[in-house]
Amino acid sequence: MSWASGSIDVMRVSVVGLGYVGLTVAAVLASKGFRVTGIDVDRERVSAVSSGRCPIHEPGLDRLVRRSVSKGTLAATTDYGAVRETSVTFVTVGTPSNPDGSIDLRYVREACRSIGEALRGKSDSHLVVVKSTVVPGTTGKVVVPTLESSSGKRVGEGLFVCVNPEFLREGSAVRDMLEPDRIVLGDAGDGSSDLLLELYGRLYRRRMSPVLKTNYVNAELIKYANNVFLAARVSLINEFANLCQLIPGADVKVVAEGLGLDERIGPHFLRAGIGFGGSCFPKDIRAIVALSRELGHDPRITRAVYEVNELQPSVVVRTAEELLGDLRGKRVAVLGLAFKPNTDDVRESPALKLVRLFAERGSEVRAYDPAAGENARRELGDTAEVVGSVEECLEGADLCVLATEWGQFRSLRPEDFASLMREPALIDGRRVYDPKEFSGKVRFRAIGLGPADG
Ligand SMILES: NC(=O)c1ccc[n+]([C@@H]2O[C@H](COP(=O)([O-])OP(=O)(O)OC[C@H]3O[C@@H](n4cnc5c(N)ncnc54)[C@H](O)[C@@H]3O)[C@@H](O)[C@H]2O)c1
Numbered sequence: 001m002s003w004a005s006g007s008i009d010v011m012r013v014s015v016v017g018l019g020y021v022g023l024t025v026a027a028v029l030a031s032k033g034f035r036v037t038g039i040d041v042d043r044e045r046v047s048a049v050s051s052g053r054c055p056i057h058e059p060g061l062d063r064l065v066r067r068s069v070s071k072g073t074l075a076a077t078t079d080y081g082a083v084r085e086t087s088v089t090f091v092t093v094g095t096p097s098n099p100d101g102s103i104d105l106r107y108v109r110e111a112c113r114s115i116g117e118a119l120r121g122k123s124d125s126h127l128v129v130v131k132s133t134v135v136p137g138t139t140g141k142v143v144v145p146t147l148e149s150s151s152g153k154r155v156g157e158g159l160f161v162c163v164n165p166e167f168l169r170e171g172s173a174v175r176d177m178l179e180p181d182r183i184v185l186g187d188a189g190d191g192s193s194d195l196l197l198e199l200y201g202r203l204y205r206r207r208m209s210p211v212l213k214t215n216y217v218n219a220e221l222i223k224y225a226n227n228v229f230l231a232a233r234v235s236l237i238n239e240f241a242n243l244c245q246l247i248p249g250a251d252v253k254v255v256a257e258g259l260g261l262d263e264r265i266g267p268h269f270l271r272a273g274i275g276f277g278g279s280c281f282p283k284d285i286r287a288i289v290a291l292s293r294e295l296g297h298d299p300r301i302t303r304a305v306y307e308v309n310e311l312q313p314s315v316v317v318r319t320a321e322e323l324l325g326d327l328r329g330k331r332v333a334v335l336g337l338a339f340k341p342n343t344d345d346v347r348e349s350p351a352l353k354l355v356r357l358f359a360e361r362g363s364e365v366r367a368y369d370p371a372a373g374e375n376a377r378r379e380l381g382d383t384a385e386v387v388g389s390v391e392e393c394l395e396g397a398d399l400c401v402l403a404t405e406w407g408q409f410r411s412l413r414p415e416d417f418a419s420l421m422r423e424p425a426l427i428d429g430r431r432v433y434d435p436k437e438f439s440g441k442v443r444f445r446a447i448g449l450g451p452a453d454g
Contacts, residue, residue, distance in 0.1 A: 008125050010199040011035060014086040016111045018045050018076060020056060020279070020345065021131060021166050022092030024173040027054075027061055030068035032203055037086060038076040049076035057344035057371040060174040083118035088127045088199060091115070091143075092166070094279075095132050101286035102294075103135050105142055112143050116150025119159065127160045127195050133223050133284060135291045139163050139186070139216040160192035163216050165223035170278065171342035182210045186219025224288045228302050231281045233269040235308040241272035241448030242315055252448025253431050272448040274403055274429040275312030275350040277339035282306070282348045313353040316429055317361065319445050320399055323425050328362030331422065333397035335390065336404025336430075338372035346375045351403035354429070359383045368393035370406050394420035405430040414441035 011034050015026040018040040030036040040046050048055040052069035054062035068074035075082075083089050093107035112128075119126055128147060130139050144155050153159040163186035168176035183200055185193035193213050201208065212222075237256055244250035252272045260267030276282070285306045292299040317327070324330055339349035346352055351367075358365050365384035369376060377386045387393050390412070394400060400417060402409055410432050418424045418441055426438065428446035438444040439452075 012086040017093035027064040030074035037082040080114040080118045097283045102290035103287040112146040116147045119151040136217040136220040156190045163219040227284045235305040244448045247450045249453030250450035277348040279347040330398045332363045333400040334367040337369035337376040341406045344371040398423045
């Protein structure tokens with residue numbers, strides 16, 4: 001390997017793209033004494049972080065940002081010149097979908113061009129780490145050529161590129177970054193992974209996670225295989241949930257519990273519900289399906305995982321029609337709008353799909369979320385009224401649907417629904433309520449719960 005020895009200081013880091021992933025990476029590293037500069041094109045975001053404020057809802061992140069900024073280990077800027085003052089740059093910009101489902105690499109290209117320009121003429125070695133989720137082939141065919149042409153350097157000679165997919169989950173991003181299950185590293189055979197390992201060695205010290213070293217494409221593929229696999233578990237259990245709803249006495253929660261006890265299967269990602277959403281699973285599935293097709297391969301299972309998920313919110317609407325008949329003019333309360341609890345992220349949230357489906361049926365929808373109200377309001381416009389409390393949401397409603405399982409909603413009792421709603425009917429879309437407790441007191445249905453036995 002051709003590191004200019006002694007010229008690289010892994011403690012000096014820049015992070016390009018201060019979203020859910022980038023800000024978490026930046027703040028966690030800064031909290032452990034790394035000197036980190038975050039770079040983003042979004043001025044509002046940069047100014048928030050610069051003044052020690054966290055622009056997103058992520059448990060524990062606000063504290064890390066505040067402390068690191070005040071200690072001087074974390075700074076934020078829109079100026080790519082900051083890259084030059086560091087030795088390692090993480091690329092954490094978004095990789096959304098094009099209208100045809102394929103991956104939109106525009107932000108990756110722009111970020112790499114700007115990083116390369118900043119590195120032009122820099123004499124010390126520099127490591128660029130691709131953390132954004134990119135389809136196999138992207139690092140070799142897009143990232144490396146873009147960096148080389150804009151920096152005037154050759155990869156392997158003073159410029160090093162490593163793929164390091166991120167597996168953190170929104171809602172527990174800080175913890176996941178501090179305790180990853182494993183670290184996947186892909187390089188071009190020039191040993192650049194070892195440098196990133198040096199950085200992680202300083203971050204994790206003796207609590208280092210298992211490491212898998214490979215080439216670019218395998219590292220890129222692992223991230224997609226991971227997400228498709230997890231999404232497949234969700235769609236599979238949802239398929240069983242839908243079957244359970246047709247069988248007297250059946251309950252998918254019990255089925256999932258039994259399934260999860262099989263050591264070969266395990267208990268994770270077996271919670272039936274209204275479907276998966278968020279900024280990763282749906283767009284990563286679309287991207288890998290589009291790439292597969294481009295390569296002449298039909299990924300049948302992956303397509304089915306997506307299709308089952310697309311249909312899942314409509315199961316709730318069907319259940320609502322069974323309960324109330326025609327939904328026109330009915331007041332529907334939706335509890336939860338974020339795609340999962342403990343985040344304000346509403347990207348591709350199944351709760352929003354649900355709101356739209358009810359609105360299409362002519363229902364009057366009121367919705368509430370403890371953190372995502374503002375983001376949801378922007379997405380929904382006047383499709384629904386987004387209110388500021390559970391009480392306002394339930395007041396006078398004919399039906400309530402629990403769409404996101406925030407802790408605050410788990411503690412609601414049948415009396416809370418009965419006292420506020422006009423017709424207390426409840427559909428538990430996330431299986432948090434005990435059917436025995438609720439069934440006698442409100443008209444109760446739940447995803448994956450069959451009709452009462454006998
Ligand atoms: N969100 C997750 O839970 C998660 C988990 C694992 C992996 N990922 C992957 O990580 C990547 C980032 O995801 P995210 O959810 O953090 O995205 P995000 O949309 O929250 O943040 C992306 C940030 O990049 C910034 N940006 C865009 N173009 C830029 C440029 N040219 N220069 C500087 N900044 C720029 C945006 O302003 C934004 O702040 C994606 O590829 C995603 O698939 C996300």
